[in-house]
Amino acid sequence: MTTQKVDKILDRWKRDPQYAIEILQDIQDEHRHLPADVLHYVADALALPVGRLYHIGTFFKAFSLKPRGEHVLEVCMGTACHVRGAPRILDALSRELEVPEGGTTKDGKFTLEPVRCLGCCAIAPVVKVGKDLHGEIQAARVKTLVKKLAEG
Ligand code: FES
Numbered sequence: 001m002t003t004q005k006v007d008k009i010l011d012r013w014k015r016d017p018q019y020a021i022e023i024l025q026d027i028q029d030e031h032r033h034l035p036a037d038v039l040h041y042v043a044d045a046l047a048l049p050v051g052r053l054y055h056i057g058t059f060f061k062a063f064s065l066k067p068r069g070e071h072v073l074e075v076c077m078g079t080a081c082h083v084r085g086a087p088r089i090l091d092a093l094s095r096e097l098e099v100p101e102g103g104t105t106k107d108g109k110f111t112l113e114p115v116r117c118l119g120c121c122a123i124a125p126v127v128k129v130g131k132d133l134h135g136e137i138q139a140a141r142v143k144t145l146v147k148k149l150a151e152g
Pocket of ligand 1: 076077078079080081082116117118119120121122124125126
């Protein structure tokens with residue numbers, strides 16, 4: 001990420017430290033993670049200790065300090081989904097993408113993440129991709145889902 005882009009985001013939020021979370025959200029949206037050098041740059045620009053930004057970056061699930069894939073597949077591992085086969089879905093996705101839980105594919109297309117209850121237990125088991133919920137998903141459908149996402 002260029003410093004020009006970071007400066008644009010900082011300017012959008014008037015370089016006001018009270019908008020540190022919003023600034024980090026914009027950086028995350030742009031870059032799909034919070035690179036260490038960018039966190040240091042933002043900390044200097046906002047006159048904040050960089051530790052404060054790392055705290056925000058690790059506290060909120062929406063942020064990641066590691067590069068994430070273009071598509072983040074969140075597999076719900078809550079009780080209802082677990083009972084209805086979420087571990088099989090997670091295994092199938094892990095095999096299909098050839099990444100472990102929490103991993104990102106080498107081509108940067110996909111990140112696989114087990115998550116807590118997504119709040120839509122009636123359609124368990126659930127996989128969330130971006131804002132889209134895929135309910136009552138079966139391990140056999142995983143390949144089709146990945147193919148669709150890869151094709152865009
Ligand atoms: S347990 Fe999966 S949505 Fe609630």
